[in-house]
Amino acid sequence: MIELSLQHRFGAPGWRASGRDEGFALDARIDAPGEGVTALFGPSGCGKTTVLSAVAGLLRPQQGRVVLDGTPLLDTARGICVAPERRRCAVVFQDARLFPHLSVETNLRYGLRRAPAESGGPSFDEVVALLGIAHLLGRRPAALSGGERQRVALGRALLARPRLLLMDEPLAALDAPRRAEVLPFLGRLRAAARLPILYVTHALDEVDALADHLVLMQEGRVVASGPVEALSARTDLPLAARRDAGVLLSCTVIESGPEGLTRLGFDGGTLVATIHPGAPGTRLRVRLRARDISVATEEPRGISMRNVLPVTLAEIRPAPEPAEAFLRLDAGPTPLLARVTRDSVARLGLYPGMRLWALVKAVTLDHRAAGPS
Structure with a gap:
């Protein structure tokens, strides 16, 4: 179970560097299942990535709690703030952020070296097979397509054996053919990883393909939350305004x-x-x-x-x-x-x-x- 309660206002000194408009406020409460994919869905600027950053420990909100399976990672009222590297949250960003001077295999093994010794999870060979990247192991990131780089980034994150996988619009930087290439691998990862995934997107086809639970966000707040099939049938939500509703x-x-x-x-x-x-x-x-x-x-x-x-x-x-x-x-x-x-x-x-x-x-x-x- 993932329990989030986050309040943060951008407007303090340094707000301009964040890229946020002055006065933007996040006030979000989310309870997500402890397995499967929970998609944070909404227009750009609604606070989805801010939520992910707070969970990962990359942003400390002014007030809030982040609890994973009963363990608090953040509780501002009690003065608890676990360091990002100790939260065991692996993050996959829009850009793969691979080490350019290392081969694909070495990038993957970097993730494996970060895994706690006692942790369980898929082996190196299992991840390579799952993502179909065996033929890429000897290459450097510069020799990969955008879709291949994202598959390697997914593998590195999975091999770190996290308790929670965070994905921040991992397909947004890809063109349509590359997105179509990577989506099936995300589906396989979803089925094989058996760990909770928070997935940020504003693409409805990604929600359709991957999400078990859907959190609709707008202007820093949660509009609705629940099973994706149930929310798709509601006409009182922003989804209904879309022509593909x-x-x-x-x-x-x-x-x-x-x-x-x-x-x-x-x-x-x-x-x-x-x-x-x-x-x-x-x-x-x-x-x-x-x-x-x-x-x-x-x-x-x-x-x-x-x-x-x-x-x-x-x-x-x-x-x-x-x-x-x-x-x-x-x-x-x-x-x-x-x-x-x-x-x-x-x-x-x-x-x-x-x-x-x-x-x-x-x-x-x-x-x-x-x-x-």
């Missing part, structure tokens, strides 16, 4: 047909998609965007859409755009969101409790790395 479904591959389509099962029905995430039994997450869902008051026939789900209209809520509305639809126990025009609500005479059919095109479904087991 929608629910995140945990699915399992049922079968892949000869026509190139894949059947996915979720707790509430099945979906047909054009994606090919793996063999039957493969677990994945699918973002079902609200803008990609239409509704019908009668079961449609003679249409190209492969996904026609019987649902119950649970709620009609306002959307950020005045001419639009959100429909919360219940597909069995699973909530879905549809974004429609207010004109459609009136024209179809929609009301809570009404039986509807949700229509989803197979070609609109995107998948991410394997979801939590």
Whole structure:
């Protein structure tokens, strides 16, 4: 369990060097699970990195507590402030920060040398295999691509055998192809590390791929916190203002047909998609965007859409755009969101409790790395 309570105001002498606007205040309370990935998500400047810095010991907040598995790393009221090097928090930054004069292997073994003698964790060979970097061991960082450097930085952090892994937008400096290259390795690390990870990002696809628990931040405060699937279905949060807003479904591959389509099962029905995430039994997450869902008051026939789900209209809520509305639809126990025009609500005479059919095109479904087991 990770317990954070942090209060800090930028504005004291030296605030300009921090890059913060005068008067910015962090007042955040976060309780995160003791395993899996907790993503700190929000716009630039909302305080995500400040939280990470306070946890790592790189910033001492004016008031606060940082407790990891019952052990206080910081308690300003009691005068406790464990030195950064004794907190056993490994940090992966946007830039890999590898030693340029050392080979990949020596960079990795530097992390291993920092691991406490009694600590357990994956071996050198296991980390190398996990991140697919065996062919890079003899190279220097200058001879690596951006994605390769980040994979080596991840390996070095993991080999230090930390109690907590901190990642500060580790993919932000990479272009789209390199981000796509590294994301699967982050997913593998998430499954293999078996330690809590605090992951700072403002990229929703990274949240979809990696996060178990989500902390939404805005202007130095926590707006909401909880399981990522539950928060994705809420229309009262800043996520709903995004054009890619929608629910995140945990699915399992049922079968892949000869026509190139894949059947996915979720707790509430099945979906047909054009994606090919793996063999039957493969677990994945699918973002079902609200803008990609239409509704019908009668079961449609003679249409190209492969996904026609019987649902119950649970709620009609306002959307950020005045001419639009959100429909919360219940597909069995699973909530879905549809974004429609207010004109459609009136024209179809929609009301809570009404039986509807949700229509989803197979070609609109995107998948991410394997979801939590």
